[in-house]
Amino acid sequence: MKYDAVVMGGGLAGLMCGIRLTQSGLSCAIVSAGQNALHFSSGSLDLLTHLPDGQVVEKPLDALDKLSEQSPEHPYSRLGKLSVIKLTHLAEALLQQSGMKLRGSSDENHYRITPLGHKRLTWLSPESVPTAALHSKMNMGNIAVVGIEGFLDFQPQMVSDELQREGFNASPYYVHLPLLDRLRENPSEFRAINVARWLDRPENMAEIVAEIKPLITDAETIFMPACIGLDTEQPLLELQKQLGKPIYLLPTLPPSLLGIRLHETLLRQFRRQGGIVMPGDKVTSVNCIGSRIESVTTRNHGDISLKASQFVLATGSFFNNGLVAEFDRVYEPLMHLDLCHIPERAQWTNKAFFASQPYMTFGVQTDEQLRAKKDGQTIENLYVAGAVLGGFDPLTEGCGAGVSLISGLHAAGEIMRYFERQRAMQAEVAQ
Numbered sequence: 074m075k076y077d078a079v080v081m082g083g084g085l086a087g088l089m090c091g092i093r094l095t096q097s098g099l100s101c102a103i104v105s106a107g108q109n110a111l112h113f114s115s116g117s118l119d120l121l122t123h124l125p126d127g128q129v130v131e132k133p134l135d136a137l138d139k140l141s142e143q144s145p146e147h148p149y150s151r152l153g154k155l156s157v158i159k160l161t162h163l164a165e166a167l168l169q170q171s172g173m174k175l176r177g178s179s180d181e182n183h184y185r186i187t188p189l190g191h192k193r194l195t196w197l198s199p200e201s202v203p204t205a206a207l208h209s210k211m212n213m214g215n216i217a218v219v220g221i222e223g224f225l226d227f228q229p230q231m232v233s234d235e236l237q238r239e240g241f242n243a244s245p246y247y248v249h250l251p252l253l254d255r256l257r258e259n260p261s262e263f264r265a266i267n268v269a270r271w272l273d274r275p276e277n278m279a280e281i282v283a284e285i286k287p288l289i290t291d292a293e294t295i296f297m298p299a300c301i302g303l304d305t306e307q308p309l310l311e312l313q314k315q316l317g318k319p320i321y322l323l324p325t326l327p328p329s330l331l332g333i334r335l336h337e338t339l340l341r342q343f344r345r346q347g348g349i350v351m352p353g354d355k356v357t358s359v360n361c362i363g364s365r366i367e368s369v370t371t372r373n374h375g376d377i378s379l380k381a382s383q384f385v386l387a388t389g390s391f392f393n394n395g396l397v398a399e400f401d402r403v404y405e406p407l408m409h410l411d412l413c414h415i416p417e418r419a420q421w422t423n424k425a426f427f428a429s430q431p432y433m434t435f436g437v438q439t440d441e442q443l444r445a446k447k448d449g450q451t452i453e454n455l456y457v458a459g460a461v462l463g464g465f466d467p468l469t470e471g472c473g474a475g476v477s478l479i480s481g482l483h484a485a486g487e488i489m490r491y492f493e494r495q496r497a498m499q500a501e502v503a504q
């Protein structure tokens with residue numbers, strides 16, 4: 074099987090790269106072993122919320138110069154300010170074209186409300202998530218925080234207490250919803266996605282409305298756990314219409330409906346543009362000749378290798394086995410690529426639990442174009458994208474999704490330029 078490009082890993086980085094490549098007419102296959110970080114995420118996308126020294130970032134693109142001074146190895150610093158700005162705007166446009174309804178802009182971060190009722194800075198949030206601009210007060214009137222009896226991943230009392238501390242007028246409520254009794258029999262099944270499968274059925278809408286309506290007579294706004302609208306927003310819009318009040322969704326513990334919806338939307342866009350996805354398959358070996366990759370072998374395709382001119386490594390970090398940590402060593406398992414500097418074992422972690430943890434910055438080392446290196450030598454046709462990259466801390470710097478989107482788009486841009494050069498050379502030879 075031969076493609077223009079093969080992407081290893083179908084998380085945010087791999088998918089965004091694939092969407093850009095197929096949009097430009099190139100053939101692309103994505104091999105993806107399993108779930109990705111989006112399935113566990115809030116559904117909001119962070120670009121840059123804090124500098125490494127802890128300074129809060131209000132305007133992410135204006136903070137890139139300071140980031141370069143403090144963290145020259147950060148993928149944004151390596152790509153350079155102009156490139157990051159261009160790719161950020163491209164990411165915003167492609168997310169919108171894919172059908173994502175997101176609020177926010179790279180001009181200024183905004184606050185989203187977390188499952189604990191706190192305010193947290195971010196770049197883009199699903200429209201159904203409650204958000205507030207940085208310096209204006211969020212005015213939602215009386216908020217009814219409606220939980221579901223037996224659903225332990227969302228505690229309305231805790232959310233409402235925290236909202237009150239933040240200055241909101243909020244009250245907690247529980248609905249019983251007998252239609253979920255079947256899930257209650259097995260608490261491990263009582264998860265956001267399974268709840269959504271029941272709440273999303275049109276025949277259940279009347280019962281949901283009848284249960285919630287009496288609780289919310291004094292409320293102007295309703296906050297609910299993100300347990301409705303798995304495939305489309307339609308069930309949420311219908312519930313909102315029937316209750317006659319705006320409903321906002323708060324992310325729950327994983328699996329995250331908001332993150333899964335983002336993943337499914339991007340997957341659909343990639344497939345619509347002709348992209349090939351090999352879900353549940355895993356790249357098991359990479360076949361190189363000199364400093365170039367010729368093909369990769371996967372678990373499901375056995376002897377039939379996937380050939381391409383260009384490859385992208387987007388296999389994620391420790392969370393998805395894109396990196397592996399043993400007691401005293403860290404490595405990239407597919408090719409044993411060069412990693413950024415890894416300090417002695419004792420310095421991998423910081424004893425202060427909430428401080429930046431050094432191991433979060435571990436990852437693959439690249440050249441200036443974000444191509445992988447092995448034994449100091451650049452692999453000419455292997456770009457690295459997303460969480461497998463080293464040099465940044467997605468958690469304390471609040472830049473996880475941004476790095477994935479921007480490095481994925483950077484890889485796609487370099488690959489597109491490669492094929493443009495090839496075409497120009499062929500045209501010259503033909504003349």
Ligand SMILES: Cc1cc2nc3c(=O)[nH]c(=O)nc-3n(C[C@H](O)[C@H](O)[C@H](O)COP(=O)(O)OP(=O)(O)OC[C@H]3O[C@@H](n4cnc5c(N)ncnc54)[C@H](O)[C@@H]3O)c2cc1C
Pocket residue numbers: 081082083084085086087104105106107108109110111113114115116117118119120354355356357387388389390392393394395407458459460461467472473474475477
């Ligand atoms: C639990 C969690 C929650 C997060 N929440 C947020 C959030 O709310 N907002 C935010 O901005 N950032 C968040 N992040 C940061 C996150 O790192 C990025 O947002 C981004 O989603 C990472 O995408 P990725 O494509 O680089 O990697 P991943 O999403 O990890 O995807 C990598 C994919 O590669 C596959 N893979 C691995 N090895 C192979 C192989 N050999 N062959 C084929 N496939 C392979 C994996 O199965 C996986 O599907 C979160 C991170 C984690 C871990």
